[in-house]
Amino acid sequence: EIVMTQSPAALSVSPGERATLSCRASQSVGTKLAWYQQKRGQAPRLLIYGASTRATGIPARFSGSGSGTDFTLTINSLQSEDFAVYYCQQYSNWPPYTFGQGTKLEI
Amino acid sequence: QVQLVESGGGVVQPGNSLRLSCAGPGSSFGMHGMHWVRQAPGKGLEWLALIWFDGSKRYYADSVQGRFTISRDNSQNKLFLQMNSLRVEDTAVYYCARLLGEYIDSWGQGTLVTVSP
Numbered sequence: 392e393i394v395m396t397q398s399p400a401a402l403s404v405s406p407g408e409r410a411t412l413s414c415r416a417s418q419s420v421g422t423k424l425a426w427y428q429q430k431r432g433q434a435p436r437l438l439i440y441g442a443s444t445r446a447t448g449i450p451a452r453f454s455g456s457g458s459g460t461d462f463t464l465t466i467n468s469l470q471s472e473d474f475a476v477y478y479c480q481q482y483s484n485w486p487p488y489t490f491g492q493g494t495k496l497e498i
Numbered sequence: 499q500v501q502l503v504e505s506g507g508g509v510v511q512p513g514n515s516l517r518l519s520c521a522g523p524g525s526s527f528g529m530h531g532m533h534w535v536r537q538a539p540g541k542g543l544e545w546l547a548l549i550w551f552d553g554s555k556r557y558y559a560d561s562v563q564g565r566f567t568i569s570r571d572n573s574q575n576k577l578f579l580q581m582n583s584l585r586v587e588d589t590a591v592y593y594c595a596r597l598l599g600e601y602i603d604s605w606g607q608g609t610l611v612t613v614s615p
Contacts, residue, residue: 425601427543434593434605435543437499446603447499478543482600486557488533488545 393417393484397477397491404469405498412464412494414479419459423483426455426464429493430475438477439464466496474498499604500526502594507609514584514613520577520594520606528552528572531597534579536590537608544590547579548597584613 394417404410414424422442427435437446439455442462452467466473479491506518520532534546547568548557556568567580577594591608598604 423600427602434607436605437601437603440601440603480543480602486545486548487559488548490543490545492542 392487393420393481393489395479395481395489395491397479397494399494400492401495401497403497406469406471408469410466410469410473410496412466412477412496414457414462414464414491416460416462416481418484420481420483422458423481424455424457424462425480425482426453427478427480428473428475429478435478469496500596502596502604502606504592504594504606504609507592507611509612509614510584512585512613512615515580515582516584516611518579518581518592518594518609518611520579522575522577522594522596524575527575532568532570532577533595533597533602534566534568534577535593535595535602535605536588536611537593538587538590541590546592549577581611584611586613586615589613 396415398413424442426439429435443455454465456463476493476495478493500523503521533548536544546559549568553570565583569578589612591610593608594606595602596604
């Protein structure tokens with residue numbers, strides 16, 4: 392099973408700043424990595440797939456990068472609606488599909 | 499993304515069973531694999547099961563293998579999760595999610611299952 396580790400667990404930033412979230416896989420997943428955003432009381436929403444491709448309707452301030460075992464989600468010019476929990480997930484080697492434990496982005 | 503609607507959650511005692519349903523869009527439901535994913539209160543996301551678009555293949559997490567069964571009825575545009583021998587630790591919000599190619603692109607709003615004595 393591939394273990395996904397996200398860091399930091401929580402990140403405090405101010406609106407307008409940049410946030411950088413990290414995700415590391417215990418073995419290579421190539422670029423088969425997705426990022427999801429989950430707001431309190433809501434279902435997750437797909438942000439990024441293929442490590443760097445934005446999903447339909449996702450603003451350009453969200454960008455993903457990386458391959459192999461190390462990945463980054465960058466959010467530029469943070470908006471108030473961006474404060475949420477972010478999860479990475481690998482879909483390279485399954486079952487099981489595995490998620491990181493999440494990074495809480497807070498003000 | 500598409501609209502998915504789960505139902506069937508509730509409060510059950512340990513050892514009992516529950517069947518969850520997920521309704522999907524009629525136009526393309528039968529063209530995609532479907533997952534169940536759960537989230538315990540205050541915790542992260544845990545993948546549970548995947549079923550192929552035609553139901554021909556099914557995969558499970560070790561934590562539910564032998565207790566949970568994923569199935570689908572494409573004629574009704576519905577996905578199911580039969581949960582037997584429920585445990586307190588199965589308490590969670592259960593989401594159905596659509597497989598688009600290789601990744602999940604759409605999630606339902608979730609249904610809460612509480613297993614309590």
